[in-house]
Amino acid sequence: MVRDPVCGMTIAESEAAAVARHDGKTYYFCAISCRAKFVADPARYLDGGAGGEAAETAGVEVKAGAGKAAAGGPTPAASVGPGRPASGEGSPVRVDLGVGGMSCASCASTIEAALRSVPGVRSASVNFGAERATIFAAPGTAPAALLTAVRDAGYEPRTERVTIPIGGISCASCIQKIEGALQALPGVLRASVNLATAKAAVEYLPLQVAPADLRRTIREVGYEPLEMAEGSVDVERAAREREVATLRRKFWVGL
Structure with missing residues (x-):
């Protein structure tokens, strides 16, 4: 059993919703939102930042924030994020x-x-x-x-892209914080924030993560996701188009 360094919840490695590596160590999380918080600011949870509570993960004394973030996203199992090359360590x-x-x-x-x-x-x-x-x-x-x-x-x-306007962005530090949190989400391939337009452009795997997860993550790091920009992905329409394409393919294969 290991302990989530963010919320302090004890979980089995095989049941972790997400994992992350930091300074050569692997950390396990009960929810992808906990992983996003950790990757955005590891020092807060490893160096005893304000509001933390003692917890032990992978043999390292860490600090975990009070309260448990709700799990989200289409895939409840642990998921691969856009991190460093595989080390071969840890649960798949x-x-x-x-x-x-x-x-x-x-x-x-x-x-x-x-x-x-x-x-x-x-x-x-x-x-x-x-x-x-x-x-x-x-x-x-x-x-x-x-x-x-x-x-x-x-x-x-199959990947999808979405553009999310964000309120509260004022500096380069804001951009780094938001990009780090989004890129930490399993299923996010790329995330970039434009300071001039105050918009985040995200490419993601739709079977891993949904736009609602992206918006929630932005909110959790202290910013406000606004209404989707015109031209952003219409997930429901895209799903319908895929379904029609699948039925058409099955029809021709069955002839």
């Missing part, structure tokens, strides 16, 4: 990835082989009907490597 974490372009069961086998060749990947299975790949990998495995493997095999990993 999970990535759920939408994949387009498959036309038969052989396609699924091809994608599985491509994903298993990525360093750090311990297992990969592809559901042809659901157009979904489920990957278990070492903590810190870069999602970009998984996407590249799928593309190199001739298929298209």
Whole structure:
């Protein structure tokens, strides 16, 4: 058993919702929002910042903030974030990835082989009907490597982009804080904040994280996500379009 350094909750490594590595050590979290807080400001929880309570994680004396943040996002299992290359240590974490372009069961086998060749990947299975790949990998495995493997095999990993206006941004430090918190979310591929426009542009895996998770994370680090900008992703419409494409593909395959 280990202790979440942010909220102090005791959890099993295999049941952690997210993990992060800092200074060569692995930390486990009960919720992705706890991981986001930790990555945005590790010193607050490791060096006894204000409002912390004593906790012990991976043999290191740390400080944890009071209260437990609610878990969020489409995937409750531990997930890979945009961190450093895999070290091979720790319990495997999970990535759920939408994949387009498959036309038969052989396609699924091809994608599985491509994903298993990525360093750090311990297992990969592809559901042809659901157009979904489920990957278990070492903590810190870069999602970009998984996407590249799928593309190199001739298929298209599904990502989405959203632009979120943010209130309260006033300096470069604000940008670093927001970007750090967003990039710490499992399933976020890229996050950049423009000081001049006060908007965050985020690319993410829709099976891992949702726009609501992004907005909640921004709010948790002290800023206010405003209404979605015109032209931002319409998740419901995108889902309908994918469903229609899937039905059309199944119809032609069945002929």
